[in-house]
Amino acid sequence: MSPDLAIVVAAVALPFVVAALTPVLFRVLGEGTGFAGTAVALTSFGLLATQYGREGAVALPWVPSRNIALQFYVDGWALLFALLACGIGALIFSYSPAYMHGESGLVRYYAALLAFMGSIVGVALAADLIAIFLFWELTSLASFVLIGYYTADDSSQYAARMAMFITVGGGLFLLVGLLLLSVVAGDVLGPGAAFDLAAMLENPDEMQGALRDRGLFLPVLGLLAIGAGTKSAQVPLHFWLPNAMAAPTPVSAFLHSATMVKVGVYFVGRTRPLLxxxxxxxxxxxxxxxxxxxxxxxxxxxxxxxxxxxxxxxxxxxxxxxxxxxxxxxxxxxxxxxxxxxxxxxxxxxxxxxxxxxxxxxxxxxxxxxxxxxxxxxxxxxxxxxxxxxxxxxxxxxxxxxxxxxxxxxxxxxxxxxxxxxxxxxxxxxxxxxxxxxxxxxxxxxxxxxxxxxxxxxxxxxxxxxxxxxxxxxxxxxxxxxxxxxxxxxxxxxxxxxxxxxxxxxxxxxxxxxxxxxxxxxxxxxxxxxxxxxxxxxxxxxxxxxxxxxxxxxxxxxxxxxLSDEGRRFAETVHNGMLRTYATWTLGATCALALAGFVAAGAIEPTALGIKATVPIALVLLVAVIGAVAVVTSDSHIAGVLTLSILGFMVAIFYILASAPDLALTQLVVETLVLLIFLLVIEEIPEYYEVGIGRVARDAVLSVAVGATAFVTVLVTTDARPDGPTEIARGYAEQAVPRGGGTNIVNVTLVDFRGFDTLGELAVVALAAISILTLIVMRGRDEGRIGPRGEDRPDDPAGARSDGDPSGGDDE
Amino acid sequence: MTTVIMRTTARAIVPIILVVAISLFFEGHNLPGGGFIGGVLTVTAFAIIYMAFGLDFLERGILGRDVDPGKGPSRDRVVVAYRRLFAYGFAIAVGSGLVPLLFGRPFLTQTYESLEGVPIYGYLGIASALVFDFGVYCVVVGGLLTILSVVGAE
Structure with a gap:
């Protein structure tokens, strides 16, 4: 007789639902919330007990296009584990109020304990590989909260981090193993059963044969063993378990006797007929x-x-x-x-x-x-x-x-x-x-x-x-x-x-x-x-x-x-609070990655450059180059900013000559705005300071690298373009009026054909604004703590950082 | 920067810039322009005001409010308004994308309506994308002005 979907789902979902309601329950019941937990555990136990003797799989559709379902499989092994979790859970919940009497943070304690019990029942019953992984990691997360219950205690935090690190890390190995298994199952049992562990268990010989044919048997076995071994504290990854005793004793009793650590054992038993x-x-x-x-x-x-x-x-x-x-x-x-x-x-x-x-x-x-x-x-x-x-x-x-x-x-x-x-x-x-x-x-x-x-x-x-x-x-x-x-x-x-x-x-x-x-x-x-x-x-x-x-x-x-020390040292080198260091690392890394990518893909090949520039374009570009040289040689900020905008305006004129009015308009407006912002903040920037020859050399190398990367990128990307407009470009041009109702192809593309992209860019603008706001508010708070705030404030730290400000506007 | 020449020029050009920005936004669907360009141009107009009259001018001079000099820039009411502007703009953009779902079309589907015989214009095409573009405009104006005023106050 096959199990009843509604009852199984209710048994799994009930602890999670009550976990979400714990703050409300705690307000009403206080420390008696533990007994409500007992009631939940007993209800789940009762619901599962009605399925005793039944066997089979039931599923709720989840992601049908990927053949992923919230599938539950009920048999003796699943019921044994789930009933143990609920039964011992009920005892733990009734033990907790007396043991945890007078502790703070009990809402978190009971909510995590309930969610933990729900995830264990979920692991026990799940038969879909994705659902198994999901519940598996949920147990790790909930146990992290439970082991780290004493948030003021360092050893408790250390133990919680360790348990998280080991079990979640092992869970990732499990994920890879499960995905390999699903690839093979998709081939052998049909795409519908790619994630269906119940179907795999019905055809163990075919599955094992197929795994061996593809040479995946040992990898899958090893990956699943690492996943189960970390969870079940097998040597040499056993050490998190004794450390996890930093948790309150009821948690230890629950985690270490019937649930968390048994998940690995349970899973080994579950996949045993298969492997x-x-x-x-x-x-x-x-x-x-x-x-x-x-x-x-x-x-x-x-x-x-x-x-x-x-x-x-x-x-x-x-x-x-x-x-x-x-x-x-x-x-x-x-x-x-x-x-x-x-x-x-x-x-x-x-x-x-x-x-x-x-x-x-x-x-x-x-x-x-x-x-x-x-x-x-x-x-x-x-x-x-x-x-x-x-x-x-x-x-x-x-x-x-x-x-x-x-x-x-x-x-x-x-x-x-x-x-x-x-x-x-x-x-x-x-x-x-x-x-x-x-x-x-x-x-x-x-x-x-x-x-x-x-x-x-x-x-x-x-x-x-x-x-x-x-x-x-x-x-x-x-x-x-x-x-x-x-x-x-x-x-x-x-x-x-x-x-x-x-x-x-x-x-x-x-x-x-x-x-x-x-x-x-x-x-x-x-x-x-x-x-x-x-x-x-x-x-x-x-x-x-x-x-x-x-x-x-x-x-x-x-x-x-x-690793922490290395990470800290690396962070101090890369993020030392100076904008130029950030820029150096970001630009250098971008150039290196881009060039390495082109080399790896074999995209760079020497070709004759067919330069076919008309006289006006050549003239405009020449002026731009002169402007660029002038930026470097200018001896004041004002001159530098003004010559830089010559360069920008020349690029805009180049766009006009290349018949791209929208781009030209955008470039003009953005250039104007950037110029204005520069002028607004220029008074805050300190006068020219002496720079050593080493720094000049570094800047020169970096500039050449950035220029070379941009040059190569343009060359490679435009070189790969077929002659004439592509199919996509033609499609946009033809469809702009009939489908978009506008004659400006650029705008129709932005707001209609590729509206999702534009929405993403809007999110970037909004995020930039929010993060700058947050940074400045946080900085204001810091200063408020260090010393009195007043009129004398803007002078001191503004110098080093305000040269970073316009870059915020530049990015848009 | 707050010279008489600057102030006089600003008085003359800021309204022109704003009108141009709005027209760029509206005609964007058929001619060069659109929400993004219109938005950036609007911000340019505000930047000129800030340069010519100082950061507190909008609150004190135009809105007639008192400004507490020690107050953090992010708590200015004008900045709060900018923040709201980009939040609402984002909501408008997302909301305009959700509407087609009610009609069983995919997220962000756009349509348009042609109106014949409208006085003065004769023919007028109204695209639903204008609403989305208005969201773009609001986010750009709100976001950039937030950055500009907060950073400028620093």
Whole structure:
């Protein structure tokens, strides 16, 4: 049964609509706006739940001429992700009012959170490549606002910029990959399906064959992997995720458990049937397992509970990516099931971290411990979800990790991958040992000795406890009866992501298998190594301190700082506040680009210049040249301006002789106006000043270059013109009276045939006026701040800048 | 610059320039001219006034308002009027382009009407492009005068 378009669109649009109305809502509800958000999230959840069991694509027309539609595809995988986003979103919204109590900027917070939830639901359901990209980037934008919530805090701003830079940058790679995909799809499936991911997923073999034929398979795979890898914080671009914990804790819980970072994983699962192959296995299994291990080790090195959770999130994302990377059905099972399990336990853990930070006043691991007496309910919640994160049976994390081990073992049975067949399971076990270690460390916040320095810890309000408790109950439910969760939603998600889906069964293993052995090793070694946690922690921390190049963050800082410094230095050279410097750079760059363009296009070729000037034209041009020489040799501004206008008027006369009355009229009028403006401001320009020989030489070179460029341009452009009037010119001449109703072809062309161009030029004139106005108003404000404004003002800074003024008039 | 000769000349030529500018604007569709040229010529007339009589002349001498000497030039009422002029001109140009959409024609489609037997003129062609051209005229006059007066005051 195909889904209902209206319901799907409503579920996606509702959060955006309410986000736009947030200022109004906030005025009415105040801090209770969070509960309105809960209502929105639950409504979207309910709307999507009515589509449970349906499958198919529905579309709203968007840009029909380009075959782009707002297309939504509903199946188990899309519903699983969208329902998780809405469900956890509802809990986050009800957690927020108590946590964010008394903060300012809550309108922005709730609006961004709602828009973010809407974009995630959009990514989950979108099936049109353009729509996917749009929602994908919307999540980056909304998360930028959310991570940078504390606008006065530098680290928060740094983290927001970093997340934006990495995820939006990755999104651009994704865009290129999607466009390549659409080009191929347009050829293979017909132009109507160029952007239709649902149609591509129905014909995976044709698509993959066509991609390989064109040599585009690896580029597309790589580009999509970069896009997904940046979003899902895969090594070596994982570092934005721990930095993003600068956001308020509810945001971290939402972004890092169920939504933002899962988008990459979701997309990898979505395109898996399309691109799955030996290269896919190699790329994603290696990437995922590396991330899983590296980030688990970094989590052990963390000193802050949110940092620990953030690294652990990246590590679990690696687990899911690796799961989808393995081409066997177990891989898909691991990916889909862990997406659900991780969302349940990680959101709860972040919310617990929020409670601890809120009530104990610190997030430092060393300063916390023995909290079970102060926070008994929180301790119970943590026990369930932390053991689930560690993958201890019978908690739900165990089942999906078991599936990953199985997939890792199976990998060598499906593809001939040599030593990797051993390496993959070994790395999976190695990384999981660290997972057990940091999970136990998090649990130890509630057990063991209570540190001396810890003050009295308050009981958290009920509204902070309910959301993590709900999640822990759900996790417990999945732990007790995993098969029911599988039947409810995981199986249908599996069918969308696996190539050869079969009936999925999970439960406590009853007989020995290699995967069970691996789990036993993981848990056993983890428990045995736990007493040495302190030494491991210190050892890992020592590495980046001695070799900073090891950390990806170091590279980010070096590159970004280097670019900013270079940019600043370049700007100081080019924009030093002197008009002549601006003019030099602008003119020089224009000449260089124009000449280089002509050379590259091979347009310059030596031709005989057929000079056929009549005597009057030659005379007029001669006078113009004399005027130009006089400008250069004149020794006062007045003489210079007057001789310059001789040149201008001669050009006007040249236009008359060349029978272009409109041009001549314009030239005359503009020349007069410019002359007047010059005369108006000439008193403000300082007397002649001495210039060094170097500057004269530079000006001479620049002038010759500009003259040469203009000369070559005229030569090249007029040379390419065919003899006699072109078809366009003839058309304008013939149609001016019958279609335009005017005998002045120039004017009819300007206002009728090419009215759009004229409108653009009007915009330029208006913009020039607005920008000059803005500049002067801003300058007036600056001066007002520096010193008193009065009659004595015009003398001081006017000299350097007023010679720039007439150029504003000149441009028109 | 504000000599007696200059002032006397300005008194004589400014009205002539303005009349020529307006006629250039109106006959532009059939003879050399048009909104842009007419606009620039109008600005020239204003520039001559500024040169001959000073920047405050328009506000104080013609409109009879008091001018606060310390006031920023961009807040002069005359400058505000210029700013409005180019904003309205732009609106007129865009609006004249939107009208054809009501008749199911593409954006900026123009048409014209020929009137026979009009007194004095005999024949008169009225093009809808004149409205668009009027927008051009307003934007050019408003924009350039804004720049001129604000920069001139500096």
């Amino acid at each position: 799955v192959s030996a290269e896919w296995l190699f790329l994603f299994a290696s990437l995922g397992l590396t991330t899983m291990t590296v980030c688990a080790i970094l989590a052990v090195a963390s000193t802050d509970i949110k940092e620990l959770l953030a690294y652990s999130t990246a590590s679990h994302l690696g687990l899911m990516i690796a799961g989808f990377g393995f081409t066997s059905v177990y891989g898909a099972e691991a990916g889909v099931f862990h997406l659900l399990n991780h969302a349940l336990f990680k959101a709860a853990l972040f919310l617990v971290a929020g409670i601890v930070a809120h009530e104990a006043g610190t997030r430092e691991i060393d300063e916390l411990g023995g909290l079970r007496r102060d926070l008994p309910i929180t301790a119970a919640i943590t026990t369930v979800v932390a053991l689930s994160m560690a993958g201890i049976p019978p908690f739900n994390g165990f089942y999906s990790k078991e599936l990953l081990f199985e997939a890792a073992v199976e990998a060598s049975h499906h593809h001939d991958i040599g030593i990797l067949g051993w390496l993959y399971p070994a790395v999976a076990v190695f990384g999981s040992i660290f997972t057990v270690l940091y999970s136990l460390k998090f649990l130890s916040l509630f057990f063991g000795e209570r540190p001396e320095g810890l003050d009295h810890v308050h009981r958290p309000p009920v509204s902070l406890l309910v959301p993590p408790a709900v999640l822990a109950l759900l996790a417990a439910f999945v732990s007790v009866d995993p098969q029911r969760a599988v039947d409810l939603i995981v199986q249908s998600g599996l069918e969308a992501t696996a190539v050869d889906p079969h009936e999925m069964h999970v439960g406590i293993p009853t007989s020995y298998s290699p995967a069970l052995g691996m789990s036993a090793v993981t848990i056993g070694v983890g428990l045995l190594a736990y007493p040495t946690y302190g030494r491991l922690h210190d050892g890992i921390r020592a590495i980046p301190r001695t070799v900073p190049q090891v950390g990806a963050n170091w590279w980010y800082d070096t590159v970004v700082d280097g």
